[in-house]
Amino acid sequence: MIRKIFIVLLLTSSFANAQVELTPAKVAQITNQVDRLAIKYRDSVSKKFGEKVMSLDTEFKTDLYRVEKIADLKVAVDYSTAGMTAAIVDLNRDYDQLLNKYYGILLKKLKGEDQEKLKLAQRNWIKFRDSEILVITTVSKDQYSGGGTIQSNIMAGRISDLTKERLFTIKNHLNQFIE
Structure with a gap:
């Protein structure tokens, strides 16, 4: 009986931590989330350097933050080898x-x-x-x-x-x- 309970718990935890397919809807959700985070990032960088108008350097840092954060979140969703490769290919495109x-x-x-x-x-x-x-x-x-x-x-x-x-x-x- 204990063995069966252990197996059920093991399977349940495996399914709870299983990766999710990276659907177009999930990519859109990630992109929207990162767009909001990128605005906060840009504002914090601008504030740090006392910029009234966003500099090219801040724009560059924000652009880089955005594309790399999207790649990180894609890998967090689909961490299979194929999923990681796809995220890196997308990152290269970005x-x-x-x-x-x-x-x-x-x-x-x-x-x-x-x-x-x-x-x-x-x-x-x-x-x-x-x-x-x-x-x-x-x-x-x-x-x-x-x-x-x-x-x-x-x-x-x-x-x-x-x-x-x-x-x-x-x-x-x-x-x-x-x-």
């Missing part, structure tokens, strides 16, 4: 959107021929990124990495890091400007 946003801001701050230099650098970075992704996917093959489902997470994380690093490079260029 980093790429931020990269495009801040690249556009930097491009507008530059004049004619200097814009062309930035465009060339970005095209070259895209070629580098694409080449590096080929290397990342190659070394993630079972014959080199030893395999395992975790390789998808490692590969997605390394690809996401490429985009995040470029985003920070663009932001560092923006930091050079005197406002």
